[in-house]
Amino acid sequence: MLDPRRRQFITLLGGAAAWPLAARAQQFGKIPRLGVLVSLSAPHPFTQAFQSGLRDLGYIEGANIAIEWRYADAQFSRALKLAEELVRLPVDVIAAYHTPAVKAAMNATKTIPIVMAPAGAPLELGLVESLARPGGNVTGLSNMEAELGGKRLEVLREAIPGLARVAVLTVKTDPFTPPFMQDLERGAARVGLRLHPLMVDGPGEFEDAFGAMRAGSDQAVIVQPNFLPQTPAIVALAAKYRVPVLSSYSSTTRAGGLISYSADHVGHFQRAATFVDKILKGANPAELPVQQPTKFELVINLKTAKALDLEVPATLLARADEVIE
Numbered sequence: 001m002l003d004p005r006r007r008q009f010i011t012l013l014g015g016a017a018a019w020p021l022a023a024r025a026q027q028f029g030k031i032p033r034l035g036v037l038v039s040l041s042a043p044h045p046f047t048q049a050f051q052s053g054l055r056d057l058g059y060i061e062g063a064n065i066a067i068e069w070r071y072a073d074a075q076f077s078r079a080l081k082l083a084e085e086l087v088r089l090p091v092d093v094i095a096a097y098h099t100p101a102v103k104a105a106m107n108a109t110k111t112i113p114i115v116m117a118p119a120g121a122p123l124e125l126g127l128v129e130s131l132a133r134p135g136g137n138v139t140g141l142s143n144m145e146a147e148l149g150g151k152r153l154e155v156l157r158e159a160i161p162g163l164a165r166v167a168v169l170t171v172k173t174d175p176f177t178p179p180f181m182q183d184l185e186r187g188a189a190r191v192g193l194r195l196h197p198l199m200v201d202g203p204g205e206f207e208d209a210f211g212a213m214r215a216g217s218d219q220a221v222i223v224q225p226n227f228l229p230q231t232p233a234i235v236a237l238a239a240k241y242r243v244p245v246l247s248s249y250s251s252t253t254r255a256g257g258l259i260s261y262s263a264d265h266v267g268h269f270q271r272a273a274t275f276v277d278k279i280l281k282g283a284n285p286a287e288l289p290v291q292q293p294t295k296f297e298l299v300i301n302l303k304t305a306k307a308l309d310l311e312v313p314a315t316l317l318a319r320a321d322e323v324i325e
Contacts, residue, residue, distance in 0.1 A: 032280050033066040035091035036117075037082055037105055039098035041229045042071045045251065046097045049266045050117065053273030072101060074202070074226055076173050079104035087112060093279050095140075095272055098226070099176035102127055106138060113285040116140030117272035120225075121179035122290060131290040139288040140275050143263055145225055145248060146179040148296075150187030152261050155298065156220050156246055157191055158316050159259060159305075167196040167218040167243070169209055169234075171226050180224060203230050210237040220244040223252070231255050244308055250299040254324055258304050263293030297321045 038044055047069070051061070059065045068086060072079035083104040086094055095115045096102040102119040105112075106127070118141030122128045129135030131142070157163045168184060170177045181197060188195050196216050198209045213221060225248040227234060235256030238245045245257035253260040271291065279285060301324040305312050317323055 031064055031066055032093070033068065033089065033091045034276060035068045035086035035089070035094040036070065037079065037086060037094060037096045037101040038069075038071045039074060039079060039096075039101040040071065040226065041073045042069075044071070044097075044229070045249075045265065046117070046269045049269035050095065050097075050272055053270035054276070056270070057273055057277045059273070059277070072104070074171070074229070076100045076104065076175070080107060083108035093276050095276055097269075097272075099125060099127075100174055100226075102138065103175050110137060112137065113279045114138045114140075115272055115275040115279070115285075116142065116290070117275075118143040118268055120145035120176045124179040125175060128290055131292070133287060134290060135286050137285050139285040139290055141268055141272055142290055142292045143265075143268060144292055145262070146176070146183045148261065149180070149183035149185075149222075150190060152222060152246055153184065153187045153191055153193055155259060155261055155316070156222075156244075157193065159300070159312050160219055160244060160310060163193065163219050165194045165196060165216065165218050167198055167209075167213045167216070167221040168224070169206075169221055169227065170197060170199050170224045172199045172201050174224070174226055176226075177224065184222065203233055206230070206233055206237055210241045210243065213243050214241050218243060220246060220258070223247045223257075225249070228252065231257075239307070242308055244304070244310065250297060250322065253299045253301045253304075256301065256304055258301055258308070258310070260297070260299045262297060264295040264297055267295065268293055300324065 061067050068091060070082040072082055079100050087108045093113045094105045095117045096105045097117045099119045102116050105114045114137055119127060120143055122142050127138050184195060196218050198212055200209055221243050223245055228249055231252045246259045247257050248262045250260045298320045299322045300312060300320045303324060
């Protein structure tokens with residue numbers, strides 16, 4: 001028979017394990033520490049939107065939460081080192097933006113909760129066991145970047161008469177690249193288009209990539225989301241080589257790209273904060289269902305279309321959430 005005092009000790013110990021991290025931290029005179037690992041470079045629109053989401057939930061950096069910001073500059077090797085650095089601090093939760101950051105965080109810890117803020121292809125890449133019940137220390141948001149390829153190709157084909165061949169500018173070392181390409185390949189097969197994958201290590205290879213697009217008679221290029229920080233270089237080369245750009249960010253379209261079709265990024269970034277809040281209050285990431293976007297935005301730059309001598313059909317313009325003139 002179990003000693004009553006031992007039973008009481010075990011009960012108290014179990015209660016402490018379930019006690020919300022934030023409450024335990026405050027009990028010992030500390031505030032919770034959040035690690036934020038961003039795959040790309042600063043400044044990035046994720047940062048401001050995520051901070052806004054935290055503020056809406058009552059978290060003020062430096063007052064009731066400490067935040068350790070880390071940016072990997074699109075280098076997976078750097079993301080791995082930064083993730084290990086956050087674990088050593090340690091932090092109570094890691095919010096990881098984009099798939100490479102999530103993979104790096106998973107490589108660094110199996111116990112600290114990780115919030116995808118968001119990531120792409122979480123099932124295909126083994127980030128979670130299922131969307132309904134993630135099963136490990138990872139949960140959060142899927143941006144569905146690896147599921148929108150077919151829709152993006154349909155939009156491009158509607159926008160560009162006689163479209164037959166599309167380049168895809170991707171990152172060699174990004175673990176998200178294979179599922180991103182696979183979805184595009186399936187979509188291309190359905191709509192009868194040919195793809196021309198161009199994998200690069202970084203901006204130093206952009207000029208050669210756009211030269212290859214012209215040599216291959218590519219009629220448009222789809223740009224992987226990782227290249228958001230290099231938007232000015234990409235739209236400049238696209239104008240130089242007269243290649244329409246379809247991207248994952250409306251900011252790229254406003255800067256000179258032709259079309260963007262994606263989730264509502266700002267809203268999605270803000271919702272990542274709700275997962276941090278729930279985990280700090282005691283929720284188990286293994287049982288927090290992954291959320292997918294419910295709102296998608298189509299943005300078309302009519303000024304860019306005119307510069308490329310493209311006449312975008314009125315039916316497509318009518319469906320756009322924003323038309324830039």
